[in-house]
Every structure is written in C-alpha cells, then in structure tokens.
Amino acid sequence: MHVGIAGEVRCVVTKADGTVKTDTGFQKNLVLNQGLNFLGGGKGDSIFARCVIGSGNSTPAATQTALDSFVASATGSKNASKYGYADDGTNTYKTSVTYKYSFGNLDNVNVTEAGLASQGSTASNIYLCTRVLIKDSSGQPTSVTILAGEILEIYYKVWRVVSTLDASHTVNLNNTNGDTVPYNVVVRLASVGRAAWEKVGEPIADFDKYVAWSEEDLQPLTTAGPSTSGNRSNTVMSLRSYADGSLKRVLDLKFKIEDANIPIRTVNIAAYERFTFFLSQIRFGSVADDSPITKTNQDTLTIPLEFSWGRYEGDL
Structure with a gap:
C-alpha cells in the first residue's frame, strides 16, 4: 500500500496599503528526505508546524536538512483543504491541505528560499521537511523584497496521492x-x-x-x-x-x-x-x-x- 507525497508553495507580498505587490502563484516544492522520514514517525506532530524563510540560493537537494541562510520562522493556520472525489479517469485520488503563514516586521529583507519544518523556531533547531527557491512567472529563481510595512504571506500545500485501483x-x-x-x-x-x-x-x-x-x-x-x-x-x-x-x-x-x-x-x-x-x-x-x-x-x-x-x- 503506497502513498505519494508532493508539495506546492505560493508567496504573496502585500503593501502597507493592502494592495498586492507580488504573487508568485503555486509552484512545486521539494519534499526533502528528512521530510519523508518525518512521515515515518519523525520529530514533531505535523509537517505544517512552522514555515521558515531564508536568503540562500543553492539548488534544492533532497539531502538538505537546513536552509542556506535562515531569516525567520512563523506558525500558521489551515487555509484550505481538498478531499472531494470524482472519477477523472486517472485512477488516482489526490487530497491536499494548505496552511497560510504571515511574516511581518521584516523591513527591507530579501527572501529567496522557504520551507516547512515539523518543529523548531531558530536556525539551530528546526527539523526541515521541504525546501523551495522562490521563482518568478517564467520559473526562474528570484528574490522577493519585503519593505518596511509590507507583509509576506506564504501558502504551503502538501498533497497525498494514492491509486484507486484494487x-x-x-x-x-x-x-x-x-x-x-x-x-x-x-x-x-x-x-x-x-x-x-x-x-x-x-x-x-x-x-x-x-x-x-x-x-x-x-x-x-x-x-x-x-x-x-x-x-x-x-x-x-x-x-x-x-x-x-x-x-x-x-x-x-x-x-x-x-x-x-x-x-x-x-x-x-x-x-x-x-x-x-x-x-x-x-x-x-x-x-x-x-x-x-x-x-x-x-x-x-x-x-x-x-x-x-x-x-x-x-x-x-
């Protein structure tokens, strides 16, 4: 009995007046080896425990256990879920949960990477489960700048995919x-x-x-x-x-x-x-x-x- 796991992430920067400055849309995100091991009974109670952001730019690798350059972490709350089913001919059943995380008071910070951590709040104690480089509309790594008074909101979605065939x-x-x-x-x-x-x-x-x-x-x-x-x-x-x-x-x-x-x-x-x-x-x-x-x-x-x-x- 096998379960497939995948992730997506979306970054939204909102100006002080409430208008949206940047919205990357959902992009695929790497589930790390450490994140897969977490599902077996690893550290923490949920892969959504914290979202962490950083300023590093190395290509995400499955073996990584930390961000390149930690900036901040935040707790979040469930924003959406999908568990309805309609037979679409693919012989798969896909469910997902999305959590929303808000980062304020960053004040002229450049953010290039993000991830989910099942526990920990600082660079030294997080248990990193996923990692992504933030990308622009053409799929190229980019830097998101958060100025004074702006808010960075990150939407993290984790998918579970199983076969519907006996x-x-x-x-x-x-x-x-x-x-x-x-x-x-x-x-x-x-x-x-x-x-x-x-x-x-x-x-x-x-x-x-x-x-x-x-x-x-x-x-x-x-x-x-x-x-x-x-x-x-x-x-x-x-x-x-x-x-x-x-x-x-x-x-x-x-x-x-x-x-x-x-x-x-x-x-x-x-x-x-x-x-x-x-x-x-x-x-x-x-x-x-x-x-x-x-x-x-x-x-x-x-x-x-x-x-x-x-x-x-x-x-x-």
Whole structure:
C-alpha cells in the first residue's frame, strides 16, 4: 500500500496599503528526505508546524536538512483543504491541505528560499521537511523584497496521492502444524471523498488503533467498507518501529484468542476513519476455493500490513 507525497508553495507580498505587490502563484516544492522520514514517525506532530524563510540560493537537494541562510520562522493556520472525489479517469485520488503563514516586521529583507519544518523556531533547531527557491512567472529563481510595512504571506500545500485501483497480492497463511495455505489478498481504498482523508502531513505513528473485521465482501471505495456488526477492537494493531530512510512501516494486526472468531472475509483499517494515512479495506480468499480465513477461539492470528510512501512526481 503506497502513498505519494508532493508539495506546492505560493508567496504573496502585500503593501502597507493592502494592495498586492507580488504573487508568485503555486509552484512545486521539494519534499526533502528528512521530510519523508518525518512521515515515518519523525520529530514533531505535523509537517505544517512552522514555515521558515531564508536568503540562500543553492539548488534544492533532497539531502538538505537546513536552509542556506535562515531569516525567520512563523506558525500558521489551515487555509484550505481538498478531499472531494470524482472519477477523472486517472485512477488516482489526490487530497491536499494548505496552511497560510504571515511574516511581518521584516523591513527591507530579501527572501529567496522557504520551507516547512515539523518543529523548531531558530536556525539551530528546526527539523526541515521541504525546501523551495522562490521563482518568478517564467520559473526562474528570484528574490522577493519585503519593505518596511509590507507583509509576506506564504501558502504551503502538501498533497497525498494514492491509486484507486484494487491492489492484488498472494500471501501464505502458516499455522502451528507447519501447514501453509496460500490466500489471495485484495486491498481497496475506503471512505474516499470523506473528510478523514483531509489529514495530510501527519506522521503515520499518529492514529487511534481501531480495526474491524467482517464476513461481508469488499464495498465501494466511497464507503467506509463492510459492515462490522460490532466486530472491532482498539487493541489489535501494533506498529513496528521505523527504520530511518526505509520509507515504509509495518502494521501488525494481532488477533487474540477472543478476537475475530468468525470466517474473516475482510479486515477494515478504516474503522471509525481513524487510520488516516491509508484508509482501506482488505479481502482474503484462499487460492484453492476462495474461502475466507477461518479462526476459532483456539487460535491467535497475526496479519502484517506494510505501508510505503515516497515523492509523487506526476501532475497535481
């Protein structure tokens, strides 16, 4: 299960009389390696924690961890979000959140670079997640000058892009007798078009641990998934630790003796729409006869789920 991450930034300079002096429009912004690692459970609670600006001009590189020349930082607030869905034939679902940051009292400062930081307020303690060189209308790096009395407003947008196509896999179910039974697994999105998908920019570690199971089959991706009829728990999920640079995490579903003692056709990690990194429903059917997983109160069952993410390079 894979998530694509991308960023855009827009810079607006407003004069003291309220008129707009400069508006760059939205431009693509590099998500740094450090920013991708943040999503695995890095420092801070949100990629939008702070916006930082500087006066450096080196070409943004994925390995950077700081601005060239720090000038200032600011906290912001959510300005817009996009999570609606209409099938446009691209087989993708794109959601985004935009935060707005205001910088005043800069007084004759030239700003050439900007970024998002998940924590920190000074040059020495920021955890930089994105970086961009401010560009003019022709796409060339430029300097934005903020004179006394003017305000620089920066709009930072972070996108999450996932495929709407079902993903199919084959896995082996191993039991204590040493038997191996192959199962077909189908992963489908859930709750597409709902506000739960709005939570872009939070690390994968930040979730409530509800999972549900059902005898019912997969449902349309715009629904919350199969009916659970009370078959749910907040003690089943166990998230493995994140290895820096791996851009993946494993979520173990650990069903105890008292859990899920039904023919398990589907597992729903969109239960209550709380696992917002990747809301999905998962179907199991044996390769031999498409029968569901059978579990009794004499069994435990562990199902590992791997989530990965990386930069999205396509159209937004």
